[in-house]
Amino acid sequence: MARLLGETADLLEISAEDSFRxxxxxxxxxxxxxxxxxxxxxxxxxxxxxxxxxxGKSIAAHLMEIEARGSFDRRDKLLEKYPPTVxxxxxxxxxxxxxxxxxxxxxxxxxxxxxxxxxxxQKLRDLPRMGAKLExxxxxxxxxxxxSAGRFLLNFATGIAEELAAYIGGDVxxxxxxxxxKETIGDVDLLVIGQDAAQVLARFVKHPKVHEVLAHGDxxxxxxxxxxxxxxxxxxxxxxxxGAALQYFTGSKEHSIVLRQRALRQGLTLxxxxxxxxxxxxxVAGRTEAEIYETLGLAWIPPELRENQxxxxxAANGTLPxxxxxxxxRGDLHMHTTESDGRATLEEMAAAxxxxxxxxxxxxxxxxxxxxxxxxxxxxxxxxxxxxxxLDLGIHVFSGLECDILRNGDMDLANDALAELDFVIASIHSxxxxxxxxxxxxxxxxxxxxxxxxxxxxxGRILLHRESYAYEFETIAxxxxxxxxxxxxxxxxxxxxxxxxxxxxxxxxxxxFVINTDAHHPRHLENMRFxxxxxxxxWLMAGDVVNTLPLAKFRQAIGNT
DNA sequence: GCCGTTTTCGGCCCGACTGTTTTCAGTCG
Numbered sequence: 001m002a003r004l005l006g007e008t009a010d011l012l013e014i015s016a017e018d019s020f021r022x023x024x025x026x027x028x029x030x031x032x033x034x035x036x037x038x039x040x041x042x043x044x045x046x047x048x049x050x051x052x053x054x055x056g057k058s059i060a061a062h063l064m065e066i067e068a069r070g071s072f073d074r075r076d077k078l079l080e081k082y083p084p085t086v087x088x089x090x091x092x093x094x095x096x097x098x099x100x101x102x103x104x105x106x107x108x109x110x111x112x113x114x115x116x117x118x119x120x121x122q123k124l125r126d127l128p129r130m131g132a133k134l135e136x137x138x139x140x141x142x143x144x145x146x147x148s149a150g151r152f153l154l155n156f157a158t159g160i161a162e163e164l165a166a167y168i169g170g171d172v173x174x175x176x177x178x179x180x181x182k183e184t185i186g187d188v189d190l191l192v193i194g195q196d197a198a199q200v201l202a203r204f205v206k207h208p209k210v211h212e213v214l215a216h217g218d219x220x221x222x223x224x225x226x227x228x229x230x231x232x233x234x235x236x237x238x239x240x241x242x243g244a245a246l247q248y249f250t251g252s253k254e255h256s257i258v259l260r261q262r263a264l265r266q267g268l269t270l271x272x273x274x275x276x277x278x279x280x281x282x283x284v285a286g287r288t289e290a291e292i293y294e295t296l297g298l299a300w301i302p303p304e305l306r307e308n309q310x311x312x313x314x315a316a317n318g319t320l321p322x323x324x325x326x327x328x329x330r331g332d333l334h335m336h337t338t339e340s341d342g343r344a345t346l347e348e349m350a351a352a353x354x355x356x357x358x359x360x361x362x363x364x365x366x367x368x369x370x371x372x373x374x375x376x377x378x379x380x381x382x383x384x385x386x387x388x389x390x391l392d393l394g395i396h397v398f399s400g401l402e403c404d405i406l407r408n409g410d411m412d413l414a415n416d417a418l419a420e421l422d423f424v425i426a427s428i429h430s431x432x433x434x435x436x437x438x439x440x441x442x443x444x445x446x447x448x449x450x451x452x453x454x455x456x457x458x459x460g461r462i463l464l465h466r467e468s469y470a471y472e473f474e475t476i477a478x479x480x481x482x483x484x485x486x487x488x489x490x491x492x493x494x495x496x497x498x499x500x501x502x503x504x505x506x507x508x509x510x511x512x513f514v515i516n517t518d519a520h521h522p523r524h525l526e527n528m529r530f531x532x533x534x535x536x537x538x539w540l541m542a543g544d545v546v547n548t549l550p551l552a553k554f555r556q557a558i559g560n561t
Numbered sequence: 562g563c564c565g566t567t568t569t570c571g572g573c574c575c576g577a578c579t580g581t582t583t584t585c586a587g588t589c590g
Contacts, residue, residue: 222589248575271575
């Protein structure tokens with residue numbers, strides 16, 4: 001439903017509809033996407049869906065039509081006018097709705113290939129206000145889109161941000177979605193404070209990895225960096241604007257819009273330079289973020305929450321959660337060794353965990369169904385568990401297993417073998433295309449197994465690569481809460497599974513969590529910070545996460561006494 | 562198309578950069 005509304009907003013944009021109507025569609029799409037309950041259920045139960053903020057009479061009618069027949073009239077009419085392939089055009093950087101509408105009208109194109117030919121044939125310049133530079137820009141944009149679909153993993157973007165910040169030197173802060181900890185990143189935003197702007201920007205665009213300068217003005221510069229072509233935006237601002245600039249540059253856009261609306265109601269206007277009175281222009285805040293939020297009557301909001309999903313109300317009411325921090329984690333409970341498909345030995349992994357200052361860890365190699373990973377059968381699993389327990393490296397090591405959930409919901413290893421282990425994570429690695437009903441039954445069966453303590457990477461998504469498998473998440477979360485089975489937040493950067501919406505939903509249903517790296521190499525253990533980011537985005541506190549417990553309490557929590 | 566501390570009508574966040582054209586529209590964040 002959210003996707004259909006969002007696509008309709010795109011189509012309305014190309015057809016030059018009223019911009020406020022378009023925004024309404026987008027806001028409704030965002031509201032539905034992050035809504036904790038299933039809209040279909042609400043409609044079937046006859047509840048009033050206009051109670052959802054952003055959903056009014058018209059969009060409610062559209063949603064009921066979608067529920068009834070999979071589309072709605074307004075969308076169908078637009079699709080008669082514009083083939084759905086033109087939606088891709090909006091993903092091309094530098095190409096917006098006005099240009100797209102003009103191109104469709106004049107050249108009757110509908111596919112990226114046709115658009116590309118138009119540019120290589122230098123036909124675009126026949127139209128008013130279009131020239132050679134635009135043709136070139138679109139060609140580069142198409143190439144970039146095809147290569148990466150325009151998004152990058154959080155760990156990659158974080159690495160680029162840290163490398164460039166070190167190169168630029170001085171007071172540089174990563175802002176944008178990197179600071180908010182989004183699992184995929186469109187571009188890297190760097191904020192430079194209190195230095196000579198022109199000099200800083202000039203130095204940035206000369207970085208050896210900068211392949212293409214997209215914009216270079218007095219206050220900001222944008223460039224594509226590295227072979228992957230990730231876009232980096234650098235903005236330079238004076239020291240007295242640091243807080244305002246950091247707020248503005250961190251976003252999200254939706255969060256900032258609501259913040260500025262709130263400012264206006266107080267007779268204030270907010271931009272990247274500061275918070276000022278509308279009538280006199282007098283500056284009242286801007287040096288720190290906290291100062292800005294405070295002036296607006298709000299507690300400072302952690303960046304991970306700035307998605308316009310209730311955080312502003314919570315900040316106004318003083319009900320923001322005390323979010324979990326990396327330092328709260330006392331042990332990593334999901335990792336592999338050379339016993340299955342890990343790259344380091346049991347001893348090396350344990351030593352690496354101790355070096356991170358953890359109190360305990362759990363070794364969870366694969367089970368035999370994952371033959372290509374050299375998974376363990378019952379006999380090997382039990383023998384290995386003995387070796388794990390005998391380890392004496394000054395850190396408590398639990399013997400565990402990442403046990404495959406077979407197609408029918410059975411565990412890969414027999415229950416008497418699982419009973420010998422301290423901590424069993426049940427994961428799906430096969431038959432990922434079952435129907436929603438089959439997959440729900442399969443996971444329910446795993447949760448009912450008396451030896452299963454956690455569900456590993458619960459949705460199975462691989463970012464930018466593979467969707468979650470289909471199942472009824474709420475049903476699974478309810479069962480997990482009832483049975484006391486933990487849901488994993490897998491910190492591996494290509495998974496980051498669960499996402500923030502599912503974390504919040506599961507928490508509201510009473511689920512407790514574990515945050516694990518799924519490390520196959522000692523250096524992967526450092527990915528814990530990304531898992532904690534996701535937990536924070538899901539509004540979790542330390543108390544929601546079991547592996548923040550001290551050893552003795554953790555043992556109680558897993559029934560290991 | 563949504564919404565209500567002033568509103569059931571009339572508002573709806575704010576600024577930088579580029580290209581093409583001679584004053585600004587389009588795009589982006």
